[in-house]
Amino acid sequence: MSEPIRFLGPEPVARRVAQRVSRRHLLAGMGVLGLGALTGCTASTDRMASSPAPDGTVENKLNLYTWGDYDDPDLLNDFKDSEDLVLQVDAFGSNEEMIAKLAAARGTSGYDIVVPTGLMIPQMVEHNLLQPLDRERIPNFSHVDPEFAGQYFDPDNTYSICKAWGTTGFVYDTEVITRPMESWSDFIEAAQNEADGRTALLEDPWEVCSIALASQGVSLNTTDDGELAECRRIVVELAPHIRAYLGNAATGMAQGTVSLLQAFNGDARQGMLEAGEGHSWRFVFPTPSANLWMDNWCVATGAPHPDAAHAFINYMLTPESAIANVDYIGYPVGTRGLEDQARQAELEDLGLIFPDQEVLDRLEASEYNEAQQTRVEILGAAQARSGA
Template structure:
């Protein structure tokens, strides 16, 4: 790697472990909404237009530990570009920084979760992609293009996608749990005091909404009240902690049952001293189908380098390396090749079977989010967390 252009990842080891991959604090808080509303699109600094000349720097703002370091180092060295990666802990944190800077944050590439893109576009935080500079868009699976949150991929490209389920310690839990109702029953039974929930309002409420048979994106007050009764009164008294990463919880060894994003659960199993004791479940009847995305921030000062990096990282070879490292598929057509999954450990966790995919629901940012945040806050208080 070039000595002049090293890769810098600005997050300490402890921070990377805490923020890794999807430590999402879902739900736009009142403060975040207020900040965006006050900033609007006024006075946003403009980005220079791409001119075909790669700049000497590239600044990325992403989830911690979300790309293989050797990939970043290789791109930096091959292109003689100084690459700096900063880590954020939530979509809200990232959006607040972009909004407050009014296009002068210094970041070129940002990695928001898809449901936040409409809000970011509305407030002028993202600039349009130049598809002529992204020929590797042709290597993306159409199933992960043209999403409802960004029709035509005007502002985003899939970085990774995944879902939510739960992981349990088969040495401490008997039976064969398969549903969110099973999860609720176990939390109040065999796993009482040893249960972890995600620190994510949408995800926590979805446990109850799924068990009740309601739409996971419901805005109906009565249905959300039903979910609150389950989450606050039935689940929370048995919950030991709310965390963003099951990998961290598994390493602690004090949990028997954990709500988990699939890639984080896989990582925890791969790092466990006794991986055979852990089981991951894609629960019925439904769960989240989320997508994180590559975007270019308004005011990006290195637009050519930003486009060049995005185009390279979504290429088939890099897509495989990304998935092997983070445990989430990237939406590349590379995964359609026969037998490709055989090259991944615990591939069944990375790549849900079609019958699982068919029942997943993409989360939405809607008027029910504030109620979900209130439910999570009440649950954490009830748990003493």
């Protein structure tokens, strides 16, 4: 039997079929996940060390630290077999969790590849948590769409390459909320009326605050004290109407206990696919604005298997890997011609994977700024009032 892919976390759980783990939230208890006959190992929380690689080959281990269930297991298995290595995948539930672990290790975490959201990359570089990429070992970077290269957080792609991108909106049950829903103001009104006690928000301070800030028509990245004070008022007043703060809209949709959910577009798509034909859910790319986020392939400082890390990133950027991953995770991965590939492959709900240009034009990329702690405090106050 070939060496397994090892999925590690705090407690074991079964592989989820009807409920995917969100890219931003690790549902409680991510553990050793079996991939059929590939597993059957006793997992250790120690990162795996590698034997030295002969010239011209990659090391025989690779340690990946990423969001839960964020890559097609078939792709991981194919790479593992093609390079004859042991692949270990650990999952984190937030950027903050990932950064804290890397910072505490001071270059000895044992991780090779990490997958931070773009707004976190400048501070990670400043604190020496990422090492520069060797682009000569990633020739498939040529497949990256220029629209998703050279971002403000890494203008020359020195440290990062787009892994996936998406946006945030909301999904609602049209049998419960029968009127048209288009804006964040509509969301707030419905949460206080038709969906009172049946509304879920994301468990993310920037995203929750963006509902209130967008409804005011101000920048989602504002640092203005007055605008943030009004944001706090709106969010805390909304709190008694909120049933739960979730990481995955698909989970809430499947449970049937909520009718209105703030959601990442890919998670909403997954929930609709799982609901099957004739479902009553509708996803909205809300006005006037919402988040445009990007997660990124990066190599951690002190990576023990840098050759394997670069080979893996290069493999994931091939057109074949890209379309397979889009089908699995429901998010574009930043390579050129991807929408045409998806259309030819007849992937379902393409409109949720690829927002129209009119939607993209009004999105605002999230930024890490001095008001982040204020946003954290606003979410904490809302959750306390909700009893969540």
